[in-house]
Amino acid sequence: MADHGLRERKKRATRQLIADVASGLFIQRGFEEVTVAEVAEAAGVSKMTVFNYFPRKEDLFLDRHADRLADLVSAVRTRPPGVSAAEALRRHQHDLLAAGHPLSGAIAGGPGFWWVLKSSPALTARWYEQEREIAEAFAEVFTEETGDAFRSRMAAGLLTTAITTVFSHAMNRIVAGDDTETVRREQVAVIDQAFDLAEHGVGNYPG
Amino acid sequence: MADHGLRERKKRATRQLIADVASGLFIQRGFEEVTVAEVAEAAGVSKMTVFNYFPRKEDLFLDRHADRLADLVSAVRTRPPGVSAAEALRRHQHDLLAAGHPLSGAIAGGPGFWWVLKSSPALTARWYEQEREIAEAFAEVFTEETGDAFRSRMAAGLLTTAITTVFSHAMNRIVAGDDTETVRREQVAVIDQAFDLAEHGVGNYPG
DNA sequence: GACAAACTTTTACCGAGTCAAACTTTGTGC
DNA sequence: GCACAAAGTTTGACTCGGTAAAAGTTTGTC
Numbered sequence: 001m002a003d004h005g006l007r008e009r010k011k012r013a014t015r016q017l018i019a020d021v022a023s024g025l026f027i028q029r030g031f032e033e034v035t036v037a038e039v040a041e042a043a044g045v046s047k048m049t050v051f052n053y054f055p056r057k058e059d060l061f062l063d064r065h066a067d068r069l070a071d072l073v074s075a076v077r078t079r080p081p082g083v084s085a086a087e088a089l090r091r092h093q094h095d096l097l098a099a100g101h102p103l104s105g106a107i108a109g110g111p112g113f114w115w116v117l118k119s120s121p122a123l124t125a126r127w128y129e130q131e132r133e134i135a136e137a138f139a140e141v142f143t144e145e146t147g148d149a150f151r152s153r154m155a156a157g158l159l160t161t162a163i164t165t166v167f168s169h170a171m172n173r174i175v176a177g178d179d180t181e182t183v184r185r186e187q188v189a190v191i192d193q194a195f196d197l198a199e200h201g202v203g204n205y206p207g
Numbered sequence: 208m209a210d211h212g213l214r215e216r217k218k219r220a221t222r223q224l225i226a227d228v229a230s231g232l233f234i235q236r237g238f239e240e241v242t243v244a245e246v247a248e249a250a251g252v253s254k255m256t257v258f259n260y261f262p263r264k265e266d267l268f269l270d271r272h273a274d275r276l277a278d279l280v281s282a283v284r285t286r287p288p289g290v291s292a293a294e295a296l297r298r299h300q301h302d303l304l305a306a307g308h309p310l311s312g313a314i315a316g317g318p319g320f321w322w323v324l325k326s327s328p329a330l331t332a333r334w335y336e337q338e339r340e341i342a343e344a345f346a347e348v349f350t351e352e353t354g355d356a357f358r359s360r361m362a363a364g365l366l367t368t369a370i371t372t373v374f375s376h377a378m379n380r381i382v383a384g385d386d387t388e389t390v391r392r393e394q395v396a397v398i399d400q401a402f403d404l405a406e407h408g409v410g411n412y413p414g
Numbered sequence: 415g416a417c418a419a420a421c422t423t424t425t426a427c428c429g430a431g432t433c434a435a436a437c438t439t440t441g442t443g444c
Numbered sequence: 445g446c447a448c449a450a451a452g453t454t455t456g457a458c459t460c461g462g463t464a465a466a467a468g469t470t471t472g473t474c
Contacts, residue, residue, distance in 0.1 A: 007420075007471060014421095035460065046423050051462065084411035125336050132335055146413045150376055154401055155409040157368035165361050194361055201408035202362040204291035206353045214440055214451075221452095242429060253454050258431065 015053045018043045022060040027112040031061065031120035058126035061116065065130045068103055072163070073137050085142065089159055090195040093166060097187050104187065105170025114171045135160035162198040166191050222260045225250045229267040234319040238268065238327035265333035268323065272337045275310055279370070280344050292349065296366055297402040300373060304394050311394065312377025321378045342367035369405040373398050 021043040025034045036057055040047040054060050072092070079088035096104040102113070117123055135156045142152035169190055173183045228250040232241045243264055247254040261267050279299070286295035303311040309320070324330055342363045349359035376397055380390045 005472075010471090011421080036462085037460080047461095048424080048463090049422060052422080055462090057461065084409075085413060086409055086411065125332055128335055128339055129332050142413045150372075150397065150400065151404070151412065153376070154368070154372050154404045155412050157372050158365055158404065158409050161361070161364035161368055165357075165364050169357055169360070190357065193357065197358070197361045197365065197408070199408045199410060201404070201406045202291075202293055202365050203406060204293065205358065205362050206292060206349045212441075217440090218452080243431085244429080254430095255432090255455080256453060259452080262431090264430065 014045065014049070018045060018050055018053055019060060019063045023113075026061055026116045031116055031123050036060075056126070058123050061123060062126055062130065064103075065133075069130075069134055069137060072134055073141060076138060076141055084199075085138070085155070086159060086162075086195055086199045089163065090191065093163065093191045093195075094188065097184065097191065100184075103167070104184075105167040105174070111175050111177075114175045117171075118175055131160060131164050134163070158198045162194040166194045221252065221256070225252060225257055225260055226267060226270045230320075233268055233323045238323050238330050243267075263333070265330050268330060269333055269337065271310075272340075276337075276341055276344060279341055280348060283345060283348055291406075292345070292362070293366060293369075293402055293406045296370065297398065300370065300398045300402075301395065304391065304398065307391075310374070311391075312374040312381070318382050318384075321382045324378075325382055338367060338371050341370070365405045369401040373401045 018039065022034075022039045025039060025042060036050055037047050039060065040050045043050070050060070054063065059065075072089070075088055075092040076085050079085065093104065117127060135153075138156035138159060139149075139153040142155055143149050146152060166187070170183055170187055174180065225246065229241075229246045232246060232249060243257055244254050246267065247257045250257070257267070261270065266272075279296070282295055282299040283292050286292065300311065324334060342360075345363035345366060346356075346360040349362055350356050353359060373394070377390055377394055381387065
């Protein structure tokens, strides 16, 4: 029952292999153009095993969601006392960007990933669903802290909007062919603009 | 080629019949438990015809989306001069509620509709997608008015968050069995709280 | 080395959604 | 009215995502 026995290692390796093979095929030919059966064969595994590790086909591509969610929740949960959630998340986004993290939206890896994401409605829909999960996770944390469920859901929604809008702004520019370094440089101001709006509201924009 | 020839009338009638029959079945037995083939048979029509009118199974149930979208966009587009989008939408939500409109979330018709919606992940996902479309439509309007695409997307996202959070708050209470009249009365304050947050931001909530 | 538990494969199946071709109904020009 | 074109519907066959159950294989444990 060792946590790092052969069994566990093999499982992780298989899962990773399937996800990698799948992503490769998707980036080459597009999400809809690749069947799960093909992925299974290319990974040397049965179709059933693929669905064993990834409940939906979309999860083959969006397999880092759990990590992202945990990361964001932790950024809020472990913020220093006196720092608001908005401030913690703002800093977190700046950190991701500075570290060149893929989830900052501006990544040197190129437009492959985001092209796949944007080209498939099913994938896009799942992506939105995951953003929703993020908002729900935030709401839960805030509700724990304050006891006000409605206000917590609103605040969670507003902050999640900032995160996702920042992200998709960068993504759209990259897919459109803008220079990666330029986008990355300009994202700093974009992040601040987004969080300023979430913190202080839309006011009477647009007039 | 008359706009109200027999042809057009028949088409509208068929579409409506299919949607009504489908909703009836879904409310009786749940979304996943009813197949498209069953809907087709119950409506006296072929499966292919169903997909002719409704591209996805989910659209059989969420067939009022186009109306809702147009309604919300129009509320923003036709707002009097000097009134902000936030203010226009706030009023619009109050109006829906006062009129007892289903999309206010608090409706006397009972929990049937929302039970179906909440009980199916596929349906819920589609619902979120439609909310996303609303946000995009707002963003387009704001961009036309101001020329600032990013700020417009952010503002659109924040306002859409208010609308959807207000809605789902009411929906959850109704599904949970709360008294319809009570929910409805209390929604007035909920709407104002949501739009206050969208207009003035989360500040340093939750501390 | 034997046995149980965990993982994988096989086979068979269901339902959503697509395609093309045949068929029926409606609108239009005479 | 009647013929013909256009639009809408049906049929049947098919693909693919996803599930279920049972048999087979690998790993951990005594």
